[in-house]
Amino acid sequence: MKQTLIIGASGQIGKKFTQLMLDNDQHVVALVRDKSKLSDIHNDKLTIVEEDLNKDFGHAFKDCENVVFAAGSGGHTGADKTILIDLWAACRAANYAKNHDVKHFTMVSSIGAGDPSEGPENMHPYLVAKHMADEHLMNSGLHYSIIRPGSLTNDTGKGKFTNQRPEQKEQATITRDDVAKALLFAVTNPPKKSAITEIFNGSKNIDEVLPS
């Protein structure tokens, strides 16, 4: 049975993605700190594992072929949490995945993580954490997809994308609904070669935007 571990499955993107995976008949292991946050999802393809990402969470990787790291809370938490979750938990997730022979690791990264110093100054600590987590994954030997969404919005998903960064910063956005759709595609259609892709709302279908 092919299972996907979703780390941070009760987060804003994580929960949408978890629901979408289940709607598409995918078996999911949802790693969350508080399982009550998923109490409204009832599905026999869902296994919930409750664990703190600051503790050992290697046991959650058992029998999972795919891993998606969707934990973290954007650029607005304290920098200590940024280091411990966005950076360190992500690195440890890659290490656990490597030890469990995971076939494909999808990282929810961020626009600007490629070159943190170019981002807005108040975002630097967050972007550095994401950059270093991505770098660790890239050096891990794992087969990976790094997805770098633009600024996230809560608008209703459009189902249309681009991987070309819009020139106007205000247009470099994507709905959380659509990030979840992109993750579904990345997990169910892993690219032949590991890849890093920035994604935004645009006018194309997802299979034209993510590498195959």
Add this chain to the structure above:
Amino acid sequence: MKQTLIIGASGQIGKKFTQLMLDNDQHVVALVRDKSKLSDIHNDKLTIVEEDLNKDFGHAFKDCENVVFAAGSGGHTGADKTILIDLWAACRAANYAKNHDVKHFTMVSSIGAGDPSEGPENMHPYLVAKHMADEHLMNSGLHYSIIRPGSLTNDTGKGKFTNQRPEQKEQATITRDDVAKALLFAVTNPPKKSAITEIFNGSKNIDEVLPS
């Protein structure tokens, strides 16, 4: 002329090390944010470069054969500064060094940086930052020495060392004077193979403790 760039040359270890290098007839480029902090050092082998480590500091690497990263302020600053200086400035220093064909890079790291999760909880963010900076250097292709001192003290230097971590945590200490001496040795006697060494005060001479 063989020059050594000291990044963070006005810090608690950095300034002792800078003075020691000059006392040993070494040419030093001292990178500091505020040059007045070195105004009491007068030596024609000293060149001071004033720059903020959050800005581009690549110009300081010109004509430097050795680099020592001694910036940072331990585990007691805010976590945002930990990310920006202890981690990001260190990574960028390694990148600049690589671009300038630096022959040997010495990183002042920390006991516990090898396995951050094993350290005291309040130190985790700092130790993760040091761990990831060390990892970046190790993957850089540079020839390096990573020095991981025990808990730092301001006692007078003893000139005696060990690289065996004492069992009692209270004994896993080293004076800042002696870290400066160890750095002098590392820079003037770079090891054949890149190396990572924990150092503490002990009973041996430095040439018995650092690899040759």
